[in-house]
Amino acid sequence: MHLTNGSRVVIVGGGPAGSFAALHLLRFAAQANLTLEIVIFEARDFNRPGPGGCNKCAGILSSTLVANLETLDLELPAEVIQAELNAYVLHSGEAEILLHRPNSGRRSLSVYRGSGPRLGTSPTPHSFDSWLLNQARERGAQIRRGRVQTITRSEHPVVATAHEKLEADLVVLATGVNSRAPLDAAWHYQPPQTEMMAQDEIPMPGGFLTDRVHIFFDHPQELIFGGLIPKGRYANISLLGRGLPPDAISDFLEGNKLTKFFPEGTPALCGCTPRIAISAAPKFYDERLVIVGDAAVTRLYKDGIGAAFTTAEAAARTAVQRGISRRDFASGYRPTHQQITTDNLYGQFLFRIWAATRRSPFLLNAWRRAILSEVDLPKANQIHARVLWGMFTGDESYQKIFQLSLSCPALRALWQGALKDWRGK
Ligand SMILES: Cc1cc2nc3c(=O)[nH]c(=O)nc-3n(C[C@H](O)[C@H](O)[C@H](O)COP(=O)(O)OP(=O)(O)OC[C@H]3O[C@@H](n4cnc5c(N)ncnc54)[C@H](O)[C@@H]3O)c2cc1C
Structure with missing residues (x-):
């Protein structure tokens, strides 16, 4: 045939x-x-x-996809690109972890x-x-x-x-x-099988850098994670969770103090509840x-x-x-x-570990310190930043991230971060 x-x-x-x-x-x-x-x-x-x-x-177009487009001789026109994404900021409780793009030669974009x-x-x-x-x-x-x-x-x-x-x-x-x-x-x-997500669009909050994706984990309670993704004049809000309530978007905006950018009320410009496989x-x-x-x-x-x-x-x-x-x-x-x-089986495991980590302020701090301790290393050796970047952007396979996170340098940096935290340094 x-x-x-x-x-x-x-x-x-x-x-x-x-x-x-x-x-x-x-x-x-x-x-x-x-x-x-x-x-x-x-x-x-x-x-x-x-x-x-x-x-x-x-x-969000992962850097792997952006590179793959070239194999089909496809060049994304400038007017289709809404933002170049150079950094991710992870927010959990009062903690913030800033991750810079590990490889400046690889572009990740929003459309x-x-x-x-x-x-x-x-x-x-x-x-x-x-x-x-x-x-x-x-x-x-x-x-x-x-x-x-x-x-x-x-x-x-x-x-x-x-x-x-x-x-x-x-x-x-x-x-x-x-x-x-x-x-x-x-x-x-x-x-x-699918899970229901919630999405909306708001005007890009003033003061937010337009090349940064913000990821939040705390509100609403049912959230797995939620993103604020810059797209030109607007920002997309995408929430993934189990059994998200109908008012998930407003709970997310209020809980994460994003409403303060809109003193006259946060304009919700679209709204949908798509399914994700x-x-x-x-x-x-x-x-x-x-x-x-x-x-x-x-x-x-x-x-x-x-x-x-x-x-x-x-x-x-x-x-x-x-x-x-x-x-x-x-x-x-x-x-x-x-x-x-x-590869998705590794992904499920990694997301479970991340959920446990972020529920423990001690572990979260140890991870933050491990990332900070990598700042002066060459980008390829910034393992913790690469692990988190890969998990939220799709730039690495979950299996690769799994191997990286269990490597000796990664565990050593985490251990040293935990010790510093324990000693209160
Ligand atoms: C909230 C949310 C956020 C996401 N964020 C990202 C992200 O940032 N980056 C990323 O890479 N992926 C993301 N995804 C996943 C991404 O949307 C999908 O993986 C991707 O769209 C899959 O492409 P597809 O062509 O298989 O399906 P779709 O994009 O769903 O396309 C299917 C097409 O088939 C058409 N169609 C359906 N039935 C018929 C029919 N009977 N006759 C004719 N046409 C039909 C539909 O109109 C549609 O155009 C996200 C998903 C969700 C739900």
Whole structure:
């Protein structure tokens, strides 16, 4: 079962995973002297401000993803970039930990997925998803606006919207986790488990540096962590927690004393409660079907757009270079999915350790001292800063962070930090 000249690939969902799948397919096909017909169905208009035109995300592009864009000859236009992120500030209780970008050669950026907040003012920001989808169009993919209602399992899958039916040689499903995947029951698809997040946009608080992401851990009680991410004139608030209450955003703003920047009331400019994937889909390929991005697997709590790139690349490479049968995807694509799933186990463990640490002022102080003691070392040797930076940005794999945090220099610095704290120095 192979793609041949003129084969039709239908991609359902034109978020990052769908657009990357098209771009990778076109690149691998060109290398193999193959001409494919690629059709992407996308339900949203990303040029509409507010939740209706947006794939609801904090919009941080990890430095790995920014570097990966170059492999597809993609250059992000200046108007799509909302901020260069050079530092993270972690806030827990009264403690603040400042982390500078460990590698000045690697850029991390913030973007808008749609066209900015619902109640924003003109000019509206440029959308990353719209730009990416346009790149796929310019390189030969056809884009059709519309919601796919069913994908029927038969010898050649049939993709149906309210207005048309298309038979496909291969279907790439990239519908994320915020809408129902339109696969009919015969595919036996089970989506990943998800957690609910809360998001809003506020005007960028005066006095905040526009190249710093602030991460908070304390309010509301159900919070795992919440971020304030600079995006041009605005700041995005993204909260991750278990069972967040309906007033989570206002509790977050008040509890973390962010309301003081807005004496006349904090303007909430958008507001949504998207889902984030926290596990992998158990069945993510079949004959003539491959599932990419969030709908298959993503990285735990970070760099989901990076995972969309990685899964789309592995699926496209397999489809062009090996074939489109279940067996081909099992040998060519499954290992990438497995690698992300395994790495997330390290991530779960690290987040548990971090939660325990930040509940103990003694440990938190020891960690702060360990970071301060690294300041004069070369960046590569600033292990604690790299560990925390990697955990919150996606710039390193969780496995690498795990190994770094258990390395001798890391444990020594922590031990020395704890001793100093204990002696009250
Ligand atoms: C609050 C929050 C904050 C996040 N912050 C970050 C971050 O800062 N950085 C990061 O890298 N990741 C972040 N993520 C994760 C990131 O949003 C996802 O990993 C990423 O969007 C996955 O891309 P995707 O293309 O798989 O899915 P989506 O981005 O969800 O795209 C799916 C697309 O499919 C379309 N679609 C769905 N069903 C149909 C249908 N039946 N027919 C036609 N079209 C359809 C949708 O309209 C959508 O455009 C965050 C997630 C959340 C919830």
